[in-house]
Amino acid sequence: MNAIETIGLEHKYADGTVALSGVDFEVDKGERVAVLGPNGSGKTTLFYHFNGLIRPTAGDIRVFGENIGKENIDTVRRRVGIVFQDADSQLFAPTVFEDIAFGPKNLGFDPQDIKDRVSEILHRFDIEELAKKNPANLSEGQKRRVAIAGVVIMEPDVLVLDEPTSGLDASGVTDTMEILDELNGEGKTIIISTHDTELAASWADRVYILNKGKIFRKGVPRLIFADEKLISEAGLKHPAIVQTFREFHARGISKGEVPLSVLELMDSIDAKLISIRCAVAGFDISAGDEVYLCMKDGMLVAGSVPTGVRGKAVLGGKKGEDIAVKDVTGDLHQLAGSITIVRVPGIVEGGSRAVNIGKIREILEKENAGKIGAMGTSAKVLVNKMGIKCDFEFDVAQSGMLAALRGFNVVIFASGGMAGRVIERVREKKIIRTVLKSFE
Numbered sequence: 398m399n400a401i402e403t404i405g406l407e408h409k410y411a412d413g414t415v416a417l418s419g420v421d422f423e424v425d426k427g428e429r430v431a432v433l434g435p436n437g438s439g440k441t442t443l444f445y446h447f448n449g450l451i452r453p454t455a456g457d458i459r460v461f462g463e464n465i466g467k468e469n470i471d472t473v474r475r476r477v478g479i480v481f482q483d484a485d486s487q488l489f490a491p492t493v494f495e496d497i498a499f500g501p502k503n504l505g506f507d508p509q510d511i512k513d514r515v516s517e518i519l520h521r522f523d524i525e526e527l528a529k530k531n532p533a534n535l536s537e538g539q540k541r542r543v544a545i546a547g548v549v550i551m552e553p554d555v556l557v558l559d560e561p562t563s564g565l566d567a568s569g570v571t572d573t574m575e576i577l578d579e580l581n582g583e584g585k586t587i588i589i590s591t592h593d594t595e596l597a598a599s600w601a602d603r604v605y606i607l608n609k610g611k612i613f614r615k616g617v618p619r620l621i622f623a624d625e626k627l628i629s630e631a632g633l634k635h636p637a638i639v640q641t642f643r644e645f646h647a648r649g650i651s652k653g654e655v656p657l658s659v660l661e662l663m664d665s666i667d668a669k670l671i672s673i674r675c676a677v678a679g680f681d682i683s684a685g686d687e688v689y690l691c692m693k694d695g696m697l698v699a700g701s702v703p704t705g706v707r708g709k710a711v712l713g714g715k716k717g718e719d720i721a722v723k724d725v726t727g728d729l730h731q732l733a734g735s736i737t738i739v740r741v742p743g744i745v746e747g748g749s750r751a752v753n754i755g756k757i758r759e760i761l762e763k764e765n766a767g768k769i770g771a772m773g774t775s776a777k778v779l780v781n782k783m784g785i786k787c788d789f790e791f792d793v794a795q796s797g798m799l800a801a802l803r804g805f806n807v808v809i810f811a812s813g814g815m816a817g818r819v820i821e822r823v824r825e826k827k828i829i830r831t832v833l834k835s836f837e
């Protein structure tokens with residue numbers, strides 16, 4: 398079922414500006430959609446229609462199959478939450494706590510219920526220490542987090558965010574996108590606008606490109622970003638991964654479909670065609686010698702013990718030195734390590750609720766964890782409280798898989814909603830051994 402659908406949507410502002418015309422837009426329930434388009438292309442205007450903030454001059458908008466009208470506007474506003482581009486226009490109460498409590502209070506919720514909900518949201522968004530602060534004094538990233546929290550507390554089915562990552566630093570972008578992933582994992586439909594094509598390529602299920610108030614193109618990211626001419630004509634930036642792939646492809650190094658992530662880019666490389674630098678284990682190797690490759694501490698090492706992946710030295714070296722190998726037979730990916738996913742509860746009060754910390758330490762030892770990652774606020778809180786240093790908190794699923802492909806045994810802590818998604822992604826890579834430990 399479509400969560401949101403517009404048919405022939407047109408919007409003409411009072412001064413005569415036609416901001417949208419003939420827009421047919423649809424978003425499935427549970428989908429992640431990114432709307433791209435140059436400044437002034439109509440993204441914000443389109444979003445304002447989704448919960449009836451502005452009305453169309455012509456055309457229809459349907460929310461879960463129903464046209465927006467006077468009789469259902471309250472329901473629509475509860476089901477579709479909008480986070481504005483400018484967080485300042487969303488935050489107005491004297492404290493963060495009161496700001497987040499505003500929505501439930503307005504709906505006449507019981508005071509104790511409001512308190513419980515706000516406390517839970519503050520914890521979930523890791524902003525408990527901001528509760529008594531004046532929103533006006535927060536940093537941009539904190540404001541954005543509070544604004545999202547104020548909408549999420551209303552438990553909307555659809556979350557619409559106008560440029561949620563603009564002006565944020567790298568960790569702010571990661572944190573924001575992780576929250577959105579977590580919400581999407583719980584079944585919420587997420588629509589964002591962005592100028593960041595890398596983000597749209599790696600995150601969205603479907604991309605819409607708006608231009609001059611019209612839908613310029615829509616489709617799955619792989620097809621959209623594979624179309625070099627389209628991206629240039631739309632005035633958008635080509636994602637660096639796609640550009641790198643094109644260069645590799647032109648030189649015969651990469652093959653297959655356009656990649657949308659570093660992991661996919663690595664998969665596109667035909668390992669047999671390239672020379673590989675690697676360290677020599679324990680003895681001298683001369684050019685022309687046959688060598689066998691294995692992974693040690695994340696590095697490719699040449700040795701004489703048959704491992705099934707064989708190559709020929711083109712540049713020899715002395716014991717422990719780097720050599721170059723080519724004509725590799727067998728798939729280097731066979732040398733992958735493992736990923737253990739430790740599923741922890743969504744809310745971890747004091748870092749220990751329902752989690753046996755001793756057991757987790759046992760897992761880390763048993764799996765001989767070479768790299769550790771945490772995804773989701775609660776997982777990060779837990780790992781922090783246990784004094785474990787994470788190797789990756791950013792783009793954890795992909796970073797973990799890349800590390801496993803380099804031979805590391807990886808342990809990933811994931812809060813409830815995120816664990817399922819990461820397991821699915823890792824299992825697609827059949828060569829990585831996966832283990833799931835659940836503490837929920």
Ligand SMILES: Nc1ncnc2c1ncn2[C@@H]1O[C@H](COP(=O)(O)OP(=O)(O)OP(=O)(O)O)[C@@H](O)[C@H]1O
Nearest residue numbers: 410411412414416435436437438439440441442443
């Ligand atoms: N209240 C208004 N009155 C008149 N014109 C408006 C109004 N709001 C927006 N517009 C115009 O409508 C068009 C679309 O604006 P909109 O803000 O929807 O674009 P956008 O894609 O969100 O841009 P940006 O990427 O800069 O945020 C622009 O030409 C803009 O000048």
